[in-house]
Amino acid sequence: MPDARIIDGRRIAAEIREEVRAEASRFFDTEGIRPRVVFVLVGKNPASEVYVRNKGIAAEEAGFSHETHTLPEQVEEDELLDLIRAINADPATHGLLVQFPLPKQVREERVIELLAPEKDVDGFHPLNAGRLSIGQGDYFAPCTPLGVMELLSREGVETSGRHAVVVGRSNLVGKPVALLLAQKKRGANAVVTLAHSGAGARLGEITREADILIAAMGVPKAITAGMVKEGAVVIDVGINRIEDSSRASGSRLVGDVEFETVKHKASAITPVPGGVGPMTIAMLLRNTLLAAKRQRAGAIPSTR
Numbered sequence: 001m002p003d004a005r006i007i008d009g010r011r012i013a014a015e016i017r018e019e020v021r022a023e024a025s026r027f028f029d030t031e032g033i034r035p036r037v038v039f040v041l042v043g044k045n046p047a048s049e050v051y052v053r054n055k056g057i058a059a060e061e062a063g064f065s066h067e068t069h070t071l072p073e074q075v076e077e078d079e080l081l082d083l084i085r086a087i088n089a090d091p092a093t094h095g096l097l098v099q100f101p102l103p104k105q106v107r108e109e110r111v112i113e114l115l116a117p118e119k120d121v122d123g124f125h126p127l128n129a130g131r132l133s134i135g136q137g138d139y140f141a142p143c144t145p146l147g148v149m150e151l152l153s154r155e156g157v158e159t160s161g162r163h164a165v166v167v168g169r170s171n172l173v174g175k176p177v178a179l180l181l182a183q184k185k186r187g188a189n190a191v192v193t194l195a196h197s198g199a200g201a202r203l204g205e206i207t208r209e210a211d212i213l214i215a216a217m218g219v220p221k222a223i224t225a226g227m228v229k230e231g232a233v234v235i236d237v238g239i240n241r242i243e244d245s246s247r248a249s250g251s252r253l254v255g256d257v258e259f260e261t262v263k264h265k266a267s268a269i270t271p272v273p274g275g276v277g278p279m280t281i282a283m284l285l286r287n288t289l290l291a292a293k294r295q296r297a298g299a300i301p302s303t304r
């Protein structure tokens with residue numbers, strides 16, 4: 001069997017970002033509204049700073065209005081909540097993203113539950129998570145899972161009736177990916193298994209059943225060739241930094257899949273970096289444009 005087709009997430013993400021830019025420009029021409037997204041960054045986590053900076057650059061390139069509020073590491077929970085209330089109440093802001101993790105004195109669930117669901121472009125609020133789960137109404141799905149679905153769709157991977165195994169059940173990635181894949185609609189309709197650490201030694205037996213295997217574990221190179229069915233499509237969500245003395249930096253990024261061996265077994269595979277990673281920001285832009293359009297149309301689900 002020939003080696004797997006390498007799914008180029010950078011190219012696909014660039015395509016989506018260009019589509020969003022063009023659509024946002026049309027929206028501005030017809031409605032006079034520029035999508036606006038506000039980022040909230042707390043403390044000095046270097047990875048979070050890079051993520052928020054990159055999201056700001058992407059928003060700029062898409063022609064969106066954007067702003068980043070930076071709060072100190074020691075911020076009181078109430079001060080952060082007041083800022084979120086103010087952004088919720090600002091009719092000119094369509095998307096609101098609070099970068100996680102937050103310092104320990106701030107309860108993440110209080111932040112998530114306060115987000116206006118119609119501005120929650122990360123899809124974290126329980127109303128959005130609940131609507132994704134029941135598959136009804138307007139909602140925002142989280143950006144990385146949406147990116148996985150978009151990669152499958154744009155690569156022409158048939159999901160309907162096929163067995164998708166998702167490894168990882170976080171609320172951020174694994175669980176929403178499984179829910180999206182299982183939805184009874186075109187581009188989904190997969191038969192889904194949601195695996196996690198409880199699978200223990202049976203994990204390989206379960207993953208070998210997968211036509212489509214999604215790894216979202218946070219364990220470097222955990223999925224080896226022996227765990228993959230011949231011809232499977234393998235989507236690697238993992239981003240793990242491992243030591244590499246051959247690099248000037250002393251480290252490099254790898255996924256949850258052992259790419260070098262699995263590429264000989266799979267029919268298509270995402271690399272790390274350059275696979276799922278770039279899709280997250282592209283889907284954030286798409287969710288923000290969608291938020292602006294929904295708010296323009298007055299379709300505002302509110303729990304308050």
Ligand code: NDP
Nearest residue numbers: 144168169170173196197216217218237238239276277280
């Ligand atoms: P979490 O740590 O929140 O969740 C990991 C999940 O994997 C858990 O459900 C855990 O099981 C399961 N798991 C861990 N080890 C094993 C194992 N040996 N066998 C079976 N299941 C296992 O991680 P996230 O979901 O937040 O992230 C997953 C990966 O995706 C990370 O590498 C992260 O960096 C990356 N990521 C990439 C993004 C992107 O933009 N591409 C965005 C977000 C994350 P249990 O529940 O039992 O503990």
